[in-house]
Amino acid sequence: LHDGRRLPVGPHRSPALGYVVEGEARTYFAGDTGLFDAMADEVGPVDVALLPVGGWGPYLGHSHLDPARAAEALTRLAPRSAVPVHYGTYWPIGLDAVRPHEFHAPGDEFVRHAAKRAPEVAVHLLGHGERVRPEAGR
Template identity: 40%
Template sequence: MGVDVTWLGHSTVTVDVRGPQGRLRVVTDPVLRAGLGHLRRRPRTPAASAWAGCDLALVSHLHHDHLDLPSLRRLRPAVLVTPPGSSDWVRWRLGRPGTHVVEVAVGQTRELPVRGRAVAVTALPAHHAGHRTGSGLSRAPLDAVAVQHLVRVPGAFPERDPGDLLLWAVGDTGEFERSDEVLVAGGRAPDVALVPVGGWGHTLGPHHLDPRQAAELVARVRPGVSVPVHWGTLHPVALGRTMGDRFVEPGRRFVAEAASRGVVGAVQLPVGGSLTL
Protein backbone atom coordinates (compact mmCIF):
# COMPACT_ATOMS: atom_id res chain seq x y z
CA MET A 1 0.00 0.00 0.00
CA GLY A 2 1.10 3.58 -0.53
CA VAL A 3 2.46 5.98 -3.13
CA ASP A 4 6.02 6.33 -4.44
CA VAL A 5 7.11 9.59 -6.09
CA THR A 6 10.32 9.53 -8.20
CA TRP A 7 11.82 12.59 -9.92
CA LEU A 8 13.43 11.57 -13.22
CA GLY A 9 14.68 15.08 -14.06
CA HIS A 10 13.20 18.32 -15.41
CA SER A 11 9.38 17.94 -15.25
CA THR A 12 9.34 14.16 -15.54
CA VAL A 13 8.06 12.42 -12.44
CA THR A 14 6.84 8.86 -11.92
CA VAL A 15 4.08 8.38 -9.36
CA ASP A 16 3.40 4.75 -8.45
CA VAL A 17 0.20 3.97 -6.59
CA ARG A 18 0.24 0.63 -4.76
CA GLY A 19 -3.05 -0.68 -3.44
CA PRO A 20 -5.55 -3.57 -3.30
CA GLN A 21 -6.32 -3.07 -6.99
CA GLY A 22 -2.65 -3.45 -7.94
CA ARG A 23 -0.09 -0.93 -9.11
CA LEU A 24 -0.92 2.11 -11.20
CA ARG A 25 1.87 4.22 -12.71
CA VAL A 26 1.54 7.89 -13.71
CA VAL A 27 4.30 9.76 -15.58
CA THR A 28 4.31 13.54 -16.07
CA ASP A 29 5.80 15.45 -19.04
CA PRO A 30 8.08 12.57 -20.06
CA VAL A 31 11.56 13.47 -21.37
CA LEU A 32 13.55 10.24 -21.36
CA ARG A 33 16.44 11.06 -23.71
CA ALA A 34 19.94 12.42 -23.26
CA GLY A 35 19.06 15.50 -25.28
CA LEU A 36 16.43 17.17 -27.41
CA GLY A 37 16.96 19.92 -29.94
CA HIS A 38 19.52 22.39 -28.57
CA LEU A 39 19.27 20.99 -25.02
CA ARG A 40 21.44 18.37 -23.36
CA ARG A 41 20.89 16.44 -20.17
CA ARG A 42 23.48 16.68 -17.41
CA PRO A 43 22.43 13.78 -15.13
CA ARG A 44 22.14 10.29 -16.57
CA THR A 45 19.01 9.39 -18.49
CA PRO A 46 16.56 7.43 -16.32
CA ALA A 47 16.65 3.65 -16.47
CA ALA A 48 13.72 2.04 -18.26
CA SER A 49 12.58 0.45 -15.01
CA ALA A 50 11.79 3.92 -13.66
CA TRP A 51 9.14 4.63 -16.30
CA ALA A 52 8.25 1.35 -18.07
CA GLY A 53 4.70 0.11 -17.74
CA CYS A 54 3.19 3.59 -17.73
CA ASP A 55 -0.59 3.50 -17.32
CA LEU A 56 -1.28 7.24 -17.53
CA ALA A 57 0.92 9.99 -18.95
CA LEU A 58 0.21 13.70 -18.55
CA VAL A 59 1.49 16.41 -20.89
CA SER A 60 1.02 19.98 -19.69
CA HIS A 61 1.79 21.81 -22.96
CA LEU A 62 3.44 21.41 -26.34
CA HIS A 63 6.89 22.87 -25.65
CA HIS A 64 9.60 20.40 -26.63
CA ASP A 65 10.88 19.95 -23.07
CA HIS A 66 7.39 18.84 -21.96
CA LEU A 67 6.04 17.02 -25.01
CA ASP A 68 8.90 14.99 -26.50
CA LEU A 69 7.50 12.67 -29.14
CA PRO A 70 10.43 10.19 -29.17
CA SER A 71 10.12 9.84 -25.39
CA LEU A 72 6.37 9.25 -25.66
CA ARG A 73 6.92 6.59 -28.31
CA ARG A 74 9.41 4.92 -25.99
CA LEU A 75 7.09 5.24 -22.99
CA ARG A 76 4.02 3.73 -24.70
CA PRO A 77 1.50 4.85 -22.07
CA ALA A 78 -1.86 3.12 -22.01
CA VAL A 79 -3.60 6.52 -21.68
CA LEU A 80 -2.10 9.88 -22.67
CA VAL A 81 -3.71 13.16 -21.58
CA THR A 82 -2.70 16.04 -23.83
CA PRO A 83 -3.32 19.81 -23.58
CA PRO A 84 -6.62 21.17 -24.94
CA GLY A 85 -6.64 21.55 -28.69
CA SER A 86 -3.81 19.10 -29.35
CA SER A 87 -5.06 15.50 -29.14
CA ASP A 88 -5.61 14.99 -32.88
CA TRP A 89 -2.15 16.32 -33.70
CA VAL A 90 -0.46 14.27 -30.97
CA ARG A 91 -2.33 11.13 -32.06
CA TRP A 92 -1.16 11.68 -35.65
CA ARG A 93 2.46 12.42 -34.73
CA LEU A 94 2.68 9.69 -32.11
CA GLY A 95 1.61 6.92 -34.46
CA ARG A 96 0.90 4.53 -31.57
CA PRO A 97 -2.57 2.98 -31.97
CA GLY A 98 -2.10 1.20 -28.64
CA THR A 99 -2.15 4.51 -26.75
CA HIS A 100 -5.52 6.11 -25.96
CA VAL A 101 -4.97 9.85 -26.52
CA VAL A 102 -7.45 12.21 -24.86
CA GLU A 103 -7.61 15.86 -23.86
CA VAL A 104 -9.37 17.68 -21.05
CA ALA A 105 -10.70 21.21 -21.48
CA VAL A 106 -9.66 23.90 -19.00
CA GLY A 107 -11.97 23.79 -16.01
CA GLN A 108 -13.32 20.37 -16.92
CA THR A 109 -12.87 16.94 -15.32
CA ARG A 110 -12.71 13.73 -17.30
CA GLU A 111 -13.03 10.27 -15.74
CA LEU A 112 -10.72 7.75 -17.40
CA PRO A 113 -10.68 3.96 -16.93
CA VAL A 114 -7.09 3.16 -15.99
CA ARG A 115 -6.21 -0.35 -14.75
CA GLY A 116 -9.73 -0.93 -13.58
CA ARG A 117 -9.92 2.36 -11.68
CA ALA A 118 -11.96 5.43 -12.49
CA VAL A 119 -9.15 8.01 -12.49
CA ALA A 120 -10.38 11.61 -12.69
CA VAL A 121 -8.23 14.21 -14.47
CA THR A 122 -9.02 17.91 -14.16
CA ALA A 123 -7.35 20.56 -16.36
CA LEU A 124 -6.65 23.85 -14.58
CA PRO A 125 -5.54 27.14 -16.14
CA ALA A 126 -1.86 28.05 -16.40
CA HIS A 127 -0.16 31.33 -17.27
CA HIS A 128 2.24 30.04 -19.91
CA ALA A 129 2.48 29.84 -23.69
CA GLY A 130 1.16 26.49 -24.89
CA HIS A 131 2.03 26.46 -28.59
CA ARG A 132 4.93 24.45 -30.00
CA THR A 133 8.06 26.22 -31.21
CA GLY A 134 8.31 25.77 -34.97
CA SER A 135 4.64 24.82 -35.16
CA GLY A 136 4.49 25.91 -38.80
CA LEU A 137 6.93 23.17 -39.77
CA SER A 138 5.42 20.49 -37.54
CA ARG A 139 1.81 21.52 -38.29
CA ALA A 140 1.16 21.66 -34.54
CA PRO A 141 -2.04 23.49 -33.52
CA LEU A 142 -1.51 27.17 -32.81
CA ASP A 143 -4.40 27.34 -30.35
CA ALA A 144 -3.15 24.66 -27.92
CA VAL A 145 -2.91 25.99 -24.37
CA ALA A 146 -0.84 25.12 -21.32
CA VAL A 147 -2.61 23.57 -18.34
CA GLN A 148 -2.03 22.24 -14.88
CA HIS A 149 -3.40 18.78 -14.10
CA LEU A 150 -5.11 17.53 -10.96
CA VAL A 151 -5.38 13.74 -10.86
CA ARG A 152 -7.59 11.86 -8.42
CA VAL A 153 -6.72 8.17 -8.03
CA PRO A 154 -9.26 6.23 -5.94
CA GLY A 155 -8.17 3.58 -3.44
CA ALA A 156 -4.60 4.84 -3.02
CA PHE A 157 -4.89 5.07 0.78
CA PRO A 158 -7.50 2.48 1.85
CA GLU A 159 -6.67 3.01 5.52
CA ARG A 160 -7.85 6.63 5.54
CA ASP A 161 -10.91 8.65 4.62
CA PRO A 162 -10.87 9.93 1.94
CA GLY A 163 -8.68 7.22 0.50
CA ASP A 164 -8.00 8.82 -2.87
CA LEU A 165 -4.72 10.36 -4.00
CA LEU A 166 -4.80 13.95 -5.21
CA LEU A 167 -1.80 14.61 -7.45
CA TRP A 168 -1.21 18.18 -8.62
CA ALA A 169 1.12 18.43 -11.63
CA VAL A 170 1.61 22.17 -12.06
CA GLY A 171 3.46 21.77 -15.38
CA ASP A 172 4.76 25.25 -16.22
CA THR A 173 3.25 28.58 -15.25
CA GLY A 174 3.93 32.08 -14.10
CA GLU A 175 2.10 33.90 -11.35
CA PHE A 176 -1.59 34.69 -11.93
CA GLU A 177 -4.71 35.24 -9.87
CA ARG A 178 -6.23 31.78 -10.39
CA SER A 179 -3.08 29.82 -9.56
CA ASP A 180 -4.61 28.29 -6.42
CA GLU A 181 -7.82 27.13 -8.15
CA VAL A 182 -6.70 23.57 -7.42
CA LEU A 183 -8.24 23.89 -3.94
CA VAL A 184 -11.70 24.38 -5.41
CA ALA A 185 -11.24 21.61 -7.98
CA GLY A 186 -9.98 19.09 -5.43
CA GLY A 187 -12.18 20.06 -2.52
CA ARG A 188 -9.08 19.91 -0.33
CA ALA A 189 -5.34 20.40 -0.56
CA PRO A 190 -3.48 17.98 -2.86
CA ASP A 191 -1.49 15.14 -1.33
CA VAL A 192 1.41 15.69 -3.76
CA ALA A 193 2.37 18.82 -5.70
CA LEU A 194 4.97 18.82 -8.48
CA VAL A 195 5.98 22.47 -8.60
CA PRO A 196 8.23 24.16 -11.24
CA VAL A 197 10.95 26.27 -9.59
CA GLY A 198 13.46 27.00 -12.38
CA GLY A 199 14.30 26.34 -16.01
CA TRP A 200 17.04 25.21 -18.36
CA GLY A 201 18.70 28.46 -19.45
CA HIS A 202 20.78 31.25 -17.99
CA THR A 203 17.63 33.34 -17.52
CA LEU A 204 14.22 32.11 -16.46
CA GLY A 205 12.17 34.01 -19.01
CA PRO A 206 8.55 35.16 -18.71
CA HIS A 207 5.67 33.09 -17.35
CA HIS A 208 7.73 30.83 -15.09
CA LEU A 209 7.92 30.45 -11.32
CA ASP A 210 11.19 31.06 -9.51
CA PRO A 211 11.81 29.39 -6.12
CA ARG A 212 10.29 32.24 -4.13
CA GLN A 213 7.17 32.44 -6.28
CA ALA A 214 6.78 28.65 -6.17
CA ALA A 215 7.06 28.72 -2.37
CA GLU A 216 4.38 31.42 -2.19
CA LEU A 217 2.10 29.22 -4.30
CA VAL A 218 2.46 26.17 -2.06
CA ALA A 219 2.03 28.40 1.00
CA ARG A 220 -1.43 29.27 -0.31
CA VAL A 221 -2.38 25.73 -1.28
CA ARG A 222 -0.59 23.75 1.51
CA PRO A 223 -0.19 20.37 -0.24
CA GLY A 224 0.93 17.43 1.86
CA VAL A 225 4.20 17.07 -0.08
CA SER A 226 5.74 19.54 -2.53
CA VAL A 227 8.50 18.39 -4.90
CA PRO A 228 10.43 21.03 -6.91
CA VAL A 229 10.72 20.16 -10.61
CA HIS A 230 11.67 21.87 -13.90
CA TRP A 231 15.25 22.63 -12.81
CA GLY A 232 18.72 21.14 -12.56
CA THR A 233 18.57 18.81 -15.55
CA LEU A 234 18.81 20.40 -19.02
CA HIS A 235 21.20 22.97 -20.44
CA PRO A 236 21.86 24.46 -23.90
CA VAL A 237 24.47 22.72 -26.03
CA ALA A 238 28.07 23.61 -25.01
CA LEU A 239 26.88 25.81 -22.13
CA GLY A 240 26.75 23.24 -19.35
CA ARG A 241 29.90 24.63 -17.71
CA THR A 242 28.48 28.15 -17.62
CA MET A 243 25.28 27.29 -15.78
CA GLY A 244 26.84 27.93 -12.38
CA ASP A 245 24.66 26.93 -9.45
CA ARG A 246 21.52 26.49 -11.56
CA PHE A 247 21.94 22.71 -11.27
CA VAL A 248 21.73 22.81 -7.46
CA GLU A 249 20.37 26.10 -6.15
CA PRO A 250 16.71 26.32 -7.27
CA GLY A 251 15.64 23.18 -5.42
CA ARG A 252 17.48 24.16 -2.24
CA ARG A 253 16.14 27.70 -2.36
CA PHE A 254 12.55 26.50 -2.87
CA VAL A 255 12.73 24.26 0.20
CA ALA A 256 14.21 27.10 2.27
CA GLU A 257 11.63 29.63 1.02
CA ALA A 258 8.81 27.19 1.77
CA ALA A 259 10.11 26.55 5.28
CA SER A 260 10.32 30.28 5.95
CA ARG A 261 6.59 30.47 5.19
CA GLY A 262 5.73 27.65 7.55
CA VAL A 263 5.17 25.10 4.78
CA VAL A 264 5.86 21.51 5.79
CA GLY A 265 6.48 18.73 3.29
CA ALA A 266 8.67 20.60 0.79
CA VAL A 267 11.20 17.96 -0.28
CA GLN A 268 14.11 18.35 -2.70
CA LEU A 269 14.80 15.07 -4.50
CA PRO A 270 17.98 14.27 -6.40
CA VAL A 271 17.46 13.16 -9.99
CA GLY A 272 16.34 9.55 -9.66
CA GLY A 273 15.45 10.07 -6.00
CA SER A 274 12.17 8.89 -4.49
CA LEU A 275 9.91 9.46 -1.53
CA THR A 276 7.11 7.27 -0.19
CA LEU A 277 3.78 8.40 1.20
Protein backbone atom coordinates (compact mmCIF):
# COMPACT_ATOMS: atom_id res chain seq x y z
CA LEU A 1 0.00 0.00 0.00
CA HIS A 2 1.29 3.44 -0.77
CA ASP A 3 -0.04 6.95 -0.44
CA GLY A 4 -1.22 7.17 -4.05
CA ARG A 5 1.69 9.17 -5.44
CA ARG A 6 3.53 7.79 -8.45
CA LEU A 7 7.06 8.91 -7.68
CA PRO A 8 10.05 6.81 -8.78
CA VAL A 9 12.02 7.58 -5.60
CA GLY A 10 11.28 8.62 -2.05
CA PRO A 11 10.39 7.17 1.32
CA HIS A 12 7.65 4.64 1.79
CA ARG A 13 5.02 6.31 3.93
CA SER A 14 3.07 3.24 4.96
CA PRO A 15 3.77 -0.47 5.38
CA ALA A 16 2.90 -3.05 2.77
CA LEU A 17 -0.59 -4.39 3.18
CA GLY A 18 -2.16 -7.58 1.88
CA TYR A 19 -5.53 -9.21 2.39
CA VAL A 20 -6.82 -12.74 2.87
CA VAL A 21 -10.40 -13.12 1.66
CA GLU A 22 -12.32 -16.20 2.71
CA GLY A 23 -15.27 -17.59 0.80
CA GLU A 24 -15.54 -20.58 -1.49
CA ALA A 25 -11.76 -20.33 -1.71
CA ARG A 26 -9.23 -18.72 0.61
CA THR A 27 -7.53 -16.04 -1.48
CA TYR A 28 -4.46 -13.95 -0.68
CA PHE A 29 -4.16 -10.58 -2.41
CA ALA A 30 -0.60 -9.53 -1.69
CA GLY A 31 -0.98 -5.84 -2.55
CA ASP A 32 2.35 -4.04 -2.95
CA THR A 33 4.62 -6.25 -0.91
CA GLY A 34 7.96 -7.97 -0.91
CA LEU A 35 9.03 -11.29 0.54
CA PHE A 36 9.04 -11.47 4.31
CA ASP A 37 10.18 -14.23 6.65
CA ALA A 38 6.82 -14.83 8.32
CA MET A 39 4.84 -14.84 5.06
CA ALA A 40 3.55 -18.41 5.38
CA ASP A 41 2.69 -18.03 9.08
CA GLU A 42 0.98 -14.66 8.75
CA VAL A 43 -0.96 -15.46 5.59
CA GLY A 44 -1.77 -19.07 6.45
CA PRO A 45 -2.93 -21.70 3.97
CA VAL A 46 -4.48 -20.30 0.80
CA ASP A 47 -6.11 -21.73 -2.28
CA VAL A 48 -5.29 -18.79 -4.54
CA ALA A 49 -2.45 -16.26 -4.40
CA LEU A 50 -2.77 -13.00 -6.35
CA LEU A 51 0.84 -11.85 -6.51
CA PRO A 52 2.21 -8.57 -7.88
CA VAL A 53 4.97 -9.25 -10.39
CA GLY A 54 5.72 -5.79 -11.73
CA GLY A 55 5.37 -2.13 -11.05
CA TRP A 56 5.03 1.13 -12.82
CA GLY A 57 8.61 2.33 -12.91
CA PRO A 58 12.00 1.15 -14.05
CA TYR A 59 13.10 -0.13 -10.63
CA LEU A 60 11.47 -2.44 -8.12
CA GLY A 61 13.14 -2.47 -4.75
CA HIS A 62 13.19 -5.27 -2.18
CA SER A 63 9.82 -4.14 -0.83
CA HIS A 64 8.08 -5.24 -4.03
CA LEU A 65 7.81 -8.62 -5.69
CA ASP A 66 9.22 -9.12 -9.15
CA PRO A 67 8.63 -12.33 -11.15
CA ALA A 68 11.43 -14.28 -9.43
CA ARG A 69 10.53 -13.14 -5.90
CA ALA A 70 6.85 -13.84 -6.58
CA ALA A 71 7.80 -17.41 -7.56
CA GLU A 72 9.72 -17.67 -4.28
CA ALA A 73 6.55 -16.53 -2.51
CA LEU A 74 4.79 -19.55 -4.03
CA THR A 75 7.25 -21.86 -2.27
CA ARG A 76 6.40 -20.17 1.04
CA LEU A 77 2.63 -19.96 0.57
CA ALA A 78 2.01 -23.25 -1.29
CA PRO A 79 -1.30 -22.20 -2.88
CA ARG A 80 -3.17 -24.45 -5.29
CA SER A 81 -3.33 -21.63 -7.85
CA ALA A 82 -1.65 -18.30 -8.51
CA VAL A 83 -2.44 -15.31 -10.68
CA PRO A 84 0.21 -12.69 -11.48
CA VAL A 85 -1.10 -9.13 -11.09
CA HIS A 86 0.18 -5.54 -11.01
CA TYR A 87 1.90 -5.36 -14.39
CA GLY A 88 1.12 -4.16 -17.88
CA THR A 89 -1.50 -1.58 -16.94
CA TYR A 90 0.23 1.69 -16.06
CA TRP A 91 3.50 2.84 -17.52
CA PRO A 92 4.96 6.34 -17.70
CA ILE A 93 4.77 7.89 -21.16
CA GLY A 94 7.92 7.26 -23.17
CA LEU A 95 9.30 4.34 -21.14
CA ASP A 96 7.63 1.74 -23.36
CA ALA A 97 10.04 2.68 -26.14
CA VAL A 98 13.03 2.46 -23.81
CA ARG A 99 12.22 -0.49 -21.53
CA PRO A 100 9.22 -2.37 -22.99
CA HIS A 101 10.21 -5.71 -21.45
CA GLU A 102 9.65 -4.33 -17.94
CA PHE A 103 6.07 -3.47 -18.87
CA HIS A 104 5.04 -6.44 -21.00
CA ALA A 105 7.15 -9.37 -19.79
CA PRO A 106 6.58 -9.80 -16.01
CA GLY A 107 3.58 -12.14 -16.37
CA ASP A 108 5.40 -14.51 -18.72
CA GLU A 109 8.55 -14.30 -16.60
CA PHE A 110 6.53 -15.25 -13.51
CA VAL A 111 5.06 -18.28 -15.31
CA ARG A 112 8.58 -19.41 -16.22
CA HIS A 113 9.99 -18.89 -12.69
CA ALA A 114 6.95 -20.52 -11.07
CA ALA A 115 7.30 -23.62 -13.26
CA LYS A 116 10.83 -24.09 -11.92
CA ARG A 117 10.30 -23.07 -8.28
CA ALA A 118 6.76 -24.35 -7.63
CA PRO A 119 5.65 -26.68 -10.43
CA GLU A 120 2.77 -28.01 -8.31
CA VAL A 121 1.04 -24.59 -8.38
CA ALA A 122 -1.38 -23.93 -11.26
CA VAL A 123 -0.49 -20.49 -12.61
CA HIS A 124 -3.18 -18.62 -14.52
CA LEU A 125 -1.84 -15.86 -16.78
CA LEU A 126 -4.87 -13.74 -17.57
CA GLY A 127 -5.33 -10.99 -20.11
CA HIS A 128 -7.20 -7.80 -19.29
CA GLY A 129 -10.84 -8.63 -18.59
CA GLU A 130 -10.28 -12.39 -18.42
CA ARG A 131 -11.23 -14.44 -15.40
CA VAL A 132 -10.66 -17.87 -14.00
CA ARG A 133 -12.32 -19.99 -11.36
CA PRO A 134 -9.41 -21.72 -9.62
CA GLU A 135 -9.87 -24.97 -7.78
CA ALA A 136 -10.68 -24.48 -4.10
CA GLY A 137 -10.87 -26.84 -1.19
CA ARG A 138 -8.33 -26.73 1.58
